[in-house]
Amino acid sequence: MFTHTPLRLTTLALLAAGSLSYAYIAGFFGLEILAEIAILAILVIALDLVAGFGGMVSLCHGALLGVGAYAFTVAATEAGLPALPAMLLSVALSSVLAFAIGAVCARSTGIYFIMATLAFGQMAYSFVFQSPLFGGDDGLSGAPRPDLTAIGIDFTDSRAFAVYTILLVALSYLIASATLRSGLGRSLVGIHHNEKRLRALGLTVWRAKATAFAISGALAGLAGCLAAQHTQYVSPGLLSWTVSGEALVVVILGGLGTLVGPLLGAILFVVLKHEISAITPYWHAIVGLILIAVVMSRAKGVFGFIEARWEARSPKPVVKEAKADA
Amino acid sequence: MLETRNLSKSFGPIQVTRDVSLKLEKGERRVILGPNGAGKTTLFNQLVGELRPDRGSIHLDGADVTGLRVADRARRGLSRSYQKNTLFDGLTIGENLGLAAAVALGKGQGLWSDPLQSAEVRETVREVAAQVDLAPYLGARVDAVSYGIRRQLEVGIALATRPKVILMDEPTSGVGPEMSKGFHRLLKGLPRDLTILIIEHDMDLAFDVADTITVLNYGEVVFDGLPEAARGSQLLKDIYLGAWEDA
Amino acid sequence: MTTDLGFWVLQTLNALQLSMLLFLLSVGLTVIFGLMHFVNLAHGSLYAFGAYVAATLAETLGYWGGFVLAPLAVAALGAVLYFTLIRSQRRAGPMAQVLVTFGLIFVAVDATRLIWGDLPIGIAVPALLDGQIALLGVEYPVYRLFIIALGLAVLAVLTLILTRTQIGAMIRAGVDNDQMAACLGINVERMFFLVFVVGCALAGLAGAVAAPVLSVTPDMGLQILIPTLIVIVIGGLGSLKGAVAGALIFGFVQTFGAVLLPTLSSVLIYALLAAVLVTRPEGLLPAKG
Numbered sequence: 072m073f074t075h076t077p078l079r080l081t082t083l084a085l086l087a088a089g090s091l092s093y094a095y096i097a098g099f100f101g102l103e104i105l106a107e108i109a110i111l112a113i114l115v116i117a118l119d120l121v122a123g124f125g126g127m128v129s130l131c132h133g134a135l136l137g138v139g140a141y142a143f144t145v146a147a148t149e150a151g152l153p154a155l156p157a158m159l160l161s162v163a164l165s166s167v168l169a170f171a172i173g174a175v176c177a178r179s180t181g182i183y184f185i186m187a188t189l190a191f192g193q194m195a196y197s198f199v200f201q202s203p204l205f206g207g208d209d210g211l212s213g214a215p216r217p218d219l220t221a222i223g224i225d226f227t228d229s230r231a232f233a234v235y236t237i238l239l240v241a242l243s244y245l246i247a248s249a250t251l252r253s254g255l256g257r258s259l260v261g262i263h264h265n266e267k268r269l270r271a272l273g274l275t276v277w278r279a280k281a282t283a284f285a286i287s288g289a290l291a292g293l294a295g296c297l298a299a300q301h302t303q304y305v306s307p308g309l310l311s312w313t314v315s316g317e318a319l320v321v322v323i324l325g326g327l328g329t330l331v332g333p334l335l336g337a338i339l340f341v342v343l344k345h346e347i348s349a350i351t352p353y354w355h356a357i358v359g360l361i362l363i364a365v366v367m368s369r370a371k372g373v374f375g376f377i378e379a380r381w382e383a384r385s386p387k388p389v390v391k392e393a394k395a396d397a
Numbered sequence: 398m399l400e401t402r403n404l405s406k407s408f409g410p411i412q413v414t415r416d417v418s419l420k421l422e423k424g425e426r427r428v429i430l431g432p433n434g435a436g437k438t439t440l441f442n443q444l445v446g447e448l449r450p451d452r453g454s455i456h457l458d459g460a461d462v463t464g465l466r467v468a469d470r471a472r473r474g475l476s477r478s479y480q481k482n483t484l485f486d487g488l489t490i491g492e493n494l495g496l497a498a499a500v501a502l503g504k505g506q507g508l509w510s511d512p513l514q515s516a517e518v519r520e521t522v523r524e525v526a527a528q529v530d531l532a533p534y535l536g537a538r539v540d541a542v543s544y545g546i547r548r549q550l551e552v553g554i555a556l557a558t559r560p561k562v563i564l565m566d567e568p569t570s571g572v573g574p575e576m577s578k579g580f581h582r583l584l585k586g587l588p589r590d591l592t593i594l595i596i597e598h599d600m601d602l603a604f605d606v607a608d609t610i611t612v613l614n615y616g617e618v619v620f621d622g623l624p625e626a627a628r629g630s631q632l633l634k635d636i637y638l639g640a641w642e643d644a
Numbered sequence: 645m646t647t648d649l650g651f652w653v654l655q656t657l658n659a660l661q662l663s664m665l666l667f668l669l670s671v672g673l674t675v676i677f678g679l680m681h682f683v684n685l686a687h688g689s690l691y692a693f694g695a696y697v698a699a700t701l702a703e704t705l706g707y708w709g710g711f712v713l714a715p716l717a718v719a720a721l722g723a724v725l726y727f728t729l730i731r732s733q734r735r736a737g738p739m740a741q742v743l744v745t746f747g748l749i750f751v752a753v754d755a756t757r758l759i760w761g762d763l764p765i766g767i768a769v770p771a772l773l774d775g776q777i778a779l780l781g782v783e784y785p786v787y788r789l790f791i792i793a794l795g796l797a798v799l800a801v802l803t804l805i806l807t808r809t810q811i812g813a814m815i816r817a818g819v820d821n822d823q824m825a826a827c828l829g830i831n832v833e834r835m836f837f838l839v840f841v842v843g844c845a846l847a848g849l850a851g852a853v854a855a856p857v858l859s860v861t862p863d864m865g866l867q868i869l870i871p872t873l874i875v876i877v878i879g880g881l882g883s884l885k886g887a888v889a890g891a892l893i894f895g896f897v898q899t900f901g902a903v904l905l906p907t908l909s910s911v912l913i914y915a916l917l918a919a920v921l922v923t924r925p926e927g928l929l930p931a932k933g
Contacts, residue, residue: 178922187918193914197910268483274468
């Protein structure tokens with residue numbers, strides 16, 4: 072069950088303080104990277120919610136992000152909606168889509184679930200890729216950033232935009248952690264451990280899975296809106312299953328099922344990507360090798376490693392277990 | 398309270414349940430006896446809806462539930478424990494019971510509060526923990542306690558839904574005679590209005606808790622009556638001794 | 645157009661050709677899964693490797709040199725992978741397998757870029773199979789008929805091996821029941837290795853025969869991966885019959901969808917996959933009853 076241990080709370084506080092102060096001092100390039108990290112962070116929070124806690128390893132989160140990005144761009148440019156209503160609309164669309172995918176895939180488990188989500192993700196990808204309405208391979212440009220100049224905030228400024236994305240990461244984290252501590256979140260963890268038993272206890276398992284997927288999809292859609300606003304350009308590549316695969320990589324590197332770890336994973340991944348791609352064009356291969364090494368070592372990611380060390384250092388209060396067997 | 402009429406099920410050429418008709422009154426404690434392969438667990442699977450019968454019907458508290466799904470039957474007050482532990486392994490014992498209580502109280506899909514902190518769930522957990530002697534272990538993780546404790550939790554989870562009818566599939570399988578006796582003492586302490594159907598291997602212990610006894614052999618009810626009548630039954634001896642000698 | 649017999653013949657042949665290519669790829673993947681419960685996302689990369697090796701060897705040894713040696717080279721690579729990664733991840737669960745082989749795709753794509761560059765490589769159809777042949781009123785490339793024939797031949801050989809030989813019986817027993825195979829005194833490790841390597845060789849063969857038809861590019865392994873996965877999921881993981889059925893369904897839906905319903909074609913196959921997963925989560929012809 073999800074809990075906020077002192078270590079997790081400390082890490083969160085450090086991350087918040089660190090990212091906000093970096094946003095204060097960073098130059099243009101640093102701010103761009105910060106926004107990139109924040110967008111990825113929201114996506115991996117969404118993915119960890121379903122994959123880490125519910126055991127629903129999804130390969131369609133890239134597509135959910137892409138749907139959010141495209142819906143936002145179309146709503147804000149062609150339909151002419153202001154940015155905030157357009158965001159709400161696209162988050163809702165991603166969420167509804169995720170609910171449908173979650174409901175349909177609820178009966179599948181293990182590799183079948185992975186394949187099923189992959190299929191739905193690719194369905195969205197090829198739809199967007201082929202449809203002339205969405206600019207096909209060329210993508211769409213012109214997604215606006217929210218206009219808060221009325222209250223003196225200018226989001227065309229990278230610093231303001233970076234702070235805005237960080238605040239939305241915080242909001243996403245709060246939504247995800249509140250979900251995990253709700254009845255639904257408790258059921259989700261229960262489903263992960265023993266779906267059959269939970270059904271026998273009277274839970275409508277498909278509905279719990281679909282609802283959790285919908286919340287996760289809403290967050291992925293939010294990440295999509297921000298991605299569209301960040302680069303002000305969307306292309307079908309956003310929906311590709313490899314984006315989902317990368318998100319899964321980040322979750323694993325950071326620490327699956329810890330919710331805090333994937334945030335560290337996002338920072339690590341984006342920084343590594345920029346550092347390695349500055350040296351060699353083959354940065355994917357390096358990431359691939361790191362991934363293989365992490366999975367094969369069976370470490371629970373960076374944060375899992377830290378948590379294990381922490382617990383080893385500070386002896387936990389032993390549960391008072393009377394020796395009834397004796 | 399729980400009734401089956403002419404329940405039948407085959408797997409290919411093998412008929413595992415033959416025209417089983419049972420009727421349990423409210424508060425009745427019935428033990429099902431029978432050799433391995435007699436179709437006891439298969440009967441349970443059909444009762445809770447994990448397996449569809451080929452023919453016949455199942456009635457719970459007066460309503461036909463034959464077509465209902467597992468979760469729907471559970472919500473109508475039918476609960477079961479499994480012969481092989483079916484627990485939430487990574488969680489604590491308290492969380493196991495709390496999850497079961499939360500789901501049964503309809504809090505399993507809620508978004509706005511933590512059911513594990515709710516007064517109702519905590520109260521249920523406390524009561525059930527007392528009923529199955531788990532109170533000292535609530536904070537311990539399932540994988541950190543002994544097999545006997547896990548066996549008690551298996552039944553505790555089923556009880557935490559506050560069922561009208563509980564089916565227990567060999568609740569003491571694999572535990573020593575001492576713990577087994579202790580468990581039967583716990584069983585006798587359960588509320589008298591709870592209807593209980595137990596699959597049990599050990600005849601002496603079965604006679605100890607049963608109001609009535611049903612004997613299954615090759616999927617068929619071969620005895621149905623009071624323990625006193627079963628005790629002297631030559632039929633029961635034949636089946637059991639035969640089965641034991643075969644084994 | 646659609647009332648013309650020639651149109652139907654042509655499209656049927658196209659569909660068959662695609663089906664057979666996918667069959668070559670999916671049969672290895674599905675039997676490996678059925679036997680070892682291992683999901684190898686890098687299977688497509690092995691196919692791409694096969695295509696590159698065939699294209700490279702074609703320059704010096706001619707097409708047939710590549711045709712014979714590419715499967716062997718891919719099998720050798722498969723053997724290396726088996727001992728370094730696959731064996732240790734066999735019991736690690738689907739997520740670890742997906743991740744490790746996903747990492748492998750990253751490495752494979754960059755490795756091909758490093759060795760062969762980013763530009764597509766072309767390879768000519770062998771002289772023996774060059775040209776067109778008249779068939780039921782349509783002119784059809786001989787090479788594409790060769791792909792169909794090759795697919796059918798491989799299917800026939802595999803069916804014979806699986807149904808008539810001792811090793812085939814062992815494989816079927818292993819797919820049916822893990823423990824049973826071990827109980828029968830089968831050397832499970834050796835069987836796994838053999839099946840994995842043969843599956844890799846078939847992927848390499850698919851790459852070699854696809855090379856003259858498609859252009860050989862670093863991402864061709866990624867491109868083919870999704871169709872291959874769809875085939876085995878529709879057909880039912882682990883089953884030879886399922887791979888055949890899935891490949892045919894994919895080939896025909898994709899080919900006829902593209903000409904009859906061009907606006908829907910790309911979504912059609914995914915919708916079909918979704919329908920299969922909803923109604924029969926284990927696929928149409930699962931290996932285990």
